[in-house]
Amino acid sequence: MPLQDEPLSRHTSYRVGGPADFYTVIRDEHQLCGWVVLARELKLPCLIMGRGTNLLVADKGFRGLVVENRALDFAFDDTSHTVHAEAGVPVAVLARETAERGYAGLEWAIGIPGTIGGAIVSNAGAFDGSMADVVRRVSILDQAGQIRELTPRELSLGYRTSRFREKASRGEAILSANLSLAPESTEVLRRRMIAYDSLRRERQPTKPSAGSVFKNPPGLSAGQLIEEAGLKGKAIGEAQVSPKHASYIVNLGSAKAEDVQRLISLIREEIWTRFDVRLELEIELVGEWGNGQVH
């Protein structure tokens, strides 16, 4: 039985977000398909969540069913250097496991707290690498209830975006992915990951967040613009522009989603007024916002 009125603040890296009407955790792709199909039959909005690390959930919560994906299976093919992973596998776990096996290509993902599914949706990346470099096939449950394989071309992976962020693909569930990697010495991979990890520790705030709130505008750094606008450290309620990295908004303890949203609006207005630059969101707003607005 799904949980009822489950606070999503317990399941998001921001530690904010009101209740989901229904909340369930799945352990394999068959269960994922089962719940998604049931929600459709009941005409219940359904949100598939990985680790909730790229989400700002409204204080009023989510009207419908939230399915947390804990499908954690993966398997290697040593002849082709590919790995097949269910969408609930954490990318950082897969980065470590593939490196230990002498497969290169996912080292950049060390320190990214989300799942393979979430990473495909936003084409997650760091240190000049991204999912687009390694994804070869993705298996989905489409809106008609059919399981289909998508090619990289069909995924439309771009800078922090993919087909799954387009309206036409709403409701598609990512079940698993096939990633193509390259042979490399485990020692080289280990050293690369240690270097990335220490860079992350230097730059990344430790307070709850959803990573970078804004995408970098072409040729510019969102963090730098925010800093130049004098907004580093600016707080609304318990939400603060991180004094360590201005593209992060952190939760100082008991922030409301509304605090974060108001700070986002203020930053966007200020950057538009000062620099004529429109900042686009990298994080996703979901749930029931003011005026019945639903994301």
Ligand SMILES: Cc1cc2nc3c(=O)[nH]c(=O)nc-3n(C[C@H](O)[C@H](O)[C@H](O)COP(=O)(O)OP(=O)(O)OC[C@H]3O[C@@H](n4cnc5c(N)ncnc54)[C@H](O)[C@@H]3O)c2cc1C
């Ligand atoms: C401290 C910190 C550092 C971060 N650093 C980076 C970084 O360096 N680079 C980067 O790109 N991101 C970064 N992020 C953001 C985030 O971790 C990534 O975007 C991650 O890939 C999101 O995965 P998730 O499983 O948490 O997705 P969620 O936040 O749970 O979901 C994100 C979206 O994906 C959808 N989704 C998830 N799984 C599925 C599925 N199986 N089928 C269909 N839709 C699905 C959700 O519905 C939602 O729309 C960081 C976040 C934090 C908190």
